[in-house]
Amino acid sequence: MQTFAEPASPWHVAGRRLWLNEVGPRDGFQVEPVFVPTADKIALIDALSALGFAKIEATAFVSPKAVPALADAAEVMRGIRRAPGVVYAALVPNARGAEAAIAAGADELNLVMSASETHNLANLRMTREQSFAQFGAVVALARAAGRAVNVSLSCSFGCPMEGEVAAAEVLGWVERFTGELGVTRVALCDTTGMAFPPQVEALVGAVLTRWPGLELTLHFHDTRGLGLANLLAAAGAGATRFDMALGGLGGCPYAPGATGNVCSEDVVHALALMGYDTGIDLEGLIAASRRLPALIGRETPGQVAKAGRRLDLHAPPAGPEAVRARRP
Amino acid sequence: MQTFAEPASPWHVAGRRLWLNEVGPRDGFQVEPVFVPTADKIALIDALSALGFAKIEATAFVSPKAVPALADAAEVMRGIRRAPGVVYAALVPNARGAEAAIAAGADELNLVMSASETHNLANLRMTREQSFAQFGAVVALARAAGRAVNVSLSCSFGCPMEGEVAAAEVLGWVERFTGELGVTRVALCDTTGMAFPPQVEALVGAVLTRWPGLELTLHFHDTRGLGLANLLAAAGAGATRFDMALGGLGGCPYAPGATGNVCSEDVVHALALMGYDTGIDLEGLIAASRRLPALIGRETPGQVAKAGRRLDLHAPPAGPEAVRARRP
Numbered sequence: 001m002q003t004f005a006e007p008a009s010p011w012h013v014a015g016r017r018l019w020l021n022e023v024g025p026r027d028g029f030q031v032e033p034v035f036v037p038t039a040d041k042i043a044l045i046d047a048l049s050a051l052g053f054a055k056i057e058a059t060a061f062v063s064p065k066a067v068p069a070l071a072d073a074a075e076v077m078r079g080i081r082r083a084p085g086v087v088y089a090a091l092v093p094n095a096r097g098a099e100a101a102i103a104a105g106a107d108e109l110n111l112v113m114s115a116s117e118t119h120n121l122a123n124l125r126m127t128r129e130q131s132f133a134q135f136g137a138v139v140a141l142a143r144a145a146g147r148a149v150n151v152s153l154s155c156s157f158g159c160p161m162e163g164e165v166a167a168a169e170v171l172g173w174v175e176r177f178t179g180e181l182g183v184t185r186v187a188l189c190d191t192t193g194m195a196f197p198p199q200v201e202a203l204v205g206a207v208l209t210r211w212p213g214l215e216l217t218l219h220f221h222d223t224r225g226l227g228l229a230n231l232l233a234a235a236g237a238g239a240t241r242f243d244m245a246l247g248g249l250g251g252c253p254y255a256p257g258a259t260g261n262v263c264s265e266d267v268v269h270a271l272a273l274m275g276y277d278t279g280i281d282l283e284g285l286i287a288a289s290r291r292l293p294a295l296i297g298r299e300t301p302g303q304v305a306k307a308g309r310r311l312d313l314h315a316p317p318a319g320p321e322a323v324r325a326r327r328p
Numbered sequence: 329m330q331t332f333a334e335p336a337s338p339w340h341v342a343g344r345r346l347w348l349n350e351v352g353p354r355d356g357f358q359v360e361p362v363f364v365p366t367a368d369k370i371a372l373i374d375a376l377s378a379l380g381f382a383k384i385e386a387t388a389f390v391s392p393k394a395v396p397a398l399a400d401a402a403e404v405m406r407g408i409r410r411a412p413g414v415v416y417a418a419l420v421p422n423a424r425g426a427e428a429a430i431a432a433g434a435d436e437l438n439l440v441m442s443a444s445e446t447h448n449l450a451n452l453r454m455t456r457e458q459s460f461a462q463f464g465a466v467v468a469l470a471r472a473a474g475r476a477v478n479v480s481l482s483c484s485f486g487c488p489m490e491g492e493v494a495a496a497e498v499l500g501w502v503e504r505f506t507g508e509l510g511v512t513r514v515a516l517c518d519t520t521g522m523a524f525p526p527q528v529e530a531l532v533g534a535v536l537t538r539w540p541g542l543e544l545t546l547h548f549h550d551t552r553g554l555g556l557a558n559l560l561a562a563a564g565a566g567a568t569r570f571d572m573a574l575g576g577l578g579g580c581p582y583a584p585g586a587t588g589n590v591c592s593e594d595v596v597h598a599l600a601l602m603g604y605d606t607g608i609d610l611e612g613l614i615a616a617s618r619r620l621p622a623l624i625g626r627e628t629p630g631q632v633a634k635a636g637r638r639l640d641l642h643a644p645p646a647g648p649e650a651v652r653a654r655r656p
Binding site for chain 2: 009010011012161162163164193198201222226228232233236252256257266269307308309310313
């Protein structure tokens, strides 16, 4: 194995710890047209629990009419085995969802609104002020029950309908989440894949400079092939927590056929090669990802589950026919 | 539009010029099971000629039995319209191929061998020394005909059968190409997607330090999702020339289902957002890529052709049903 010791390289970061969140069971399964059986969801989350993730977003307590794929949210949240040290999160759209999530044992309630007024209106059918007003009740419920709250701000890097979203807009919402609501966990989300590295670097830098104690998560999708680059740019700017989905599950409603969340096993494979310490069992992660096509009835976009790790070697071809088949 | 001015950022490189080579017509089509009609190949290359590429690898003068998809190499090379300033290259395996490529008007002959003995034996059925010995005749033919030669060194970043390939091995072959053959153009190739950023950075730095005048090209595949990161690491280390394929065409014989070359339009889209000057007409490139599925009968892995550029906006959904369909 070659060693690389240039200290100034942005491509080699010896031993820096990152904390990774698996969101596939929620952000991935919610867009699948098939209903993954509850027992299979639980088995998958139990397998993921052993792999070293800091957080697993297990499900969403939303209307089963709106998201039939996650109609079994309570059974899933009650059925999983909790690994010590892992935060089990659930997305909740409102106080009713929060009550159900708390009753089912969610450690963290994940609230979502958009930095873009048009996107919030289109996807949540509320103004941003209406979304924000709802958050107060959820935060109070969580606090009373001793649960954590994370606010996810969609369109932090652009809106597919409005276009650019100003950094000042994002900072203003983080100010209100932390100041008015007392929230300590915020995710800046790029569900539609509009983020790009210099923008990510600048925004993450600005947020961490102003709120050094914030538990900041970055949530990138690979819609335009920039997911890993964005994640690395964010890490370079000081971010340490990242959402990702097994197999690259998830999708973008504005880009049919495009990939979803950054792929957990591809990201873990890449980060390990750059010297980051993720604490993740990559072999176990690849094995879990390889079970996905049987669960959802389609191939996933992730690469490492197909190609193996870079040093998973192959036997030389046996004869001319095999050579022809492997023509470079 | 936000502006980003941190001078120390590896993610924003204001105005630095890169030269991009489109290799899809050769490295892509050669692995497709369908024969793309000659007229369609010519029309595609003619369209690509107008988009700003430095080089287009148009075809390969190889055995039509081994690579039936490129059996029309001479017709393609003769049929295309040459744009001024664009280098039209052809892969040639030996002197016979070189003669045919020269006769058909190729500007540059691209020779291939592997830095790995096992890979060279498996894929070219020769030792590396035998491959190298053949190169002399091709170089002599090219020189007599006033054509350029590029040597592509496969497995420069690892061999799928041997594992690690030492940097010293790669440097040793570059020394022989430049010294014994007098070649001035070399491509370091990662056909099987084993490269990773700190390795790329170190190897590119070592090559450019030793041969500052070399016309060095980097050829990355996205087999394990590291293609763009590797390209950026190479650019950061001083490389300025890169191979890529429209739609992410191409493949890796050791990873069925994995993606191929780094995708031209995804790379151009990403580089533009990071401030690089590629000289490429991205809109035209996306349009060309969108014609590929009709030519090859399958979807391509490229993302930007599906999702559009980051500021290609969408109209807000018209009603609740449309909102549901676009659920985030």
